[in-house]
Amino acid sequence: MSASFAAAPPRCLRCWATALAIVIAAAASFAWLAIDYGALFTGESLSLMGRFIAEFFPPDLSAAFLQKTAWGALQTLAVSALGTLLAAAGGALLALPASGRSGAWVQGATRFVLNFLRSVPELVWAALMVLAAGIGPFAGALALALHTTGVLGRLFAESLENAPRAPERALAQSGSGAVAAFAYGSLPLVLPQWVAYTLYRWEMNIRMATVLGFVGGGGLGQLLYFHLSIFQQPQAMTVLAAMFGLVALVDMASARLRRDLGPAHA
Incomplete structure (x- = not known):
């Protein structure tokens, strides 16, 4: 067996299991929150957000x-x-x-x-x-x-x-x-x-x-x-x-x- 294969680090099963658990928890959180991304990025929503932001300008510099x-x-x-x-x-x-x-x-x-x-x-x-x-x-x-x-x-x-x-x-x-x-x-x-x-x-x-x-x-x-x-x-x-x-x-x-x-x- 070559030295490169002998020096390869062992796989960390616990690390892979932890990473998989984090991914599953994140996916479950998004599913449980039931966020309506379609409504968030509609034209009406973007227009309302833009109008609200525009109301902050120009700032009061008196x-x-x-x-x-x-x-x-x-x-x-x-x-x-x-x-x-x-x-x-x-x-x-x-x-x-x-x-x-x-x-x-x-x-x-x-x-x-x-x-x-x-x-x-x-x-x-x-x-x-x-x-x-x-x-x-x-x-x-x-x-x-x-x-x-x-x-x-x-x-x-x-x-x-x-x-x-x-x-x-x-x-x-x-x-x-x-x-x-x-x-x-x-x-x-x-x-x-x-x-x-x-x-x-x-x-x-x-x-x-x-x-x-x-x-x-x-x-x-x-x-x-x-x-x-x-x-x-x-x-x-x-x-x-x-x-x-x-x-x-x-x-x-x-x-x-x-x-x-x-x-x-x-």
């Missing part, structure tokens, strides 16, 4: 409305930044016991809290925070902070579990306190990863902060909901353009910061 939109963009940016900062602080505090540094029982309880925080969607947290803190940006910031704490706490804890403990143990055995041993032994190893996770979640929270405005979280989302509800499409188009510009700006800034924190800049 000075008064641009000033109003800029203020909404600043609110959205502040909501996302405050929510992410609070979540990073809370996630860092919960990551220590969640990584198993305080015993198995405390680790299990902390992971339960983190799972609960991130299992509740941001919109549900926002509805609860609106009842507690009132309609406005602060409710949106709290909603983002609660959900993102669960996400970042889990990510921070996993990075701590994967980091080598030898430097921290060496400092502790040489007489350093527990806080100093962690700060100088383990924290420098995981801090770049923690910052990268936080920046990535900030990108996501910018988008979510606009959605939270629909339930009273303030910012561009609340402005968009108001103008859409009274059929002012040109004003809504201006808000949508501001959303796109804000998200693009934060994406570029966050990507640059993460690149600067990479191994080549360490």
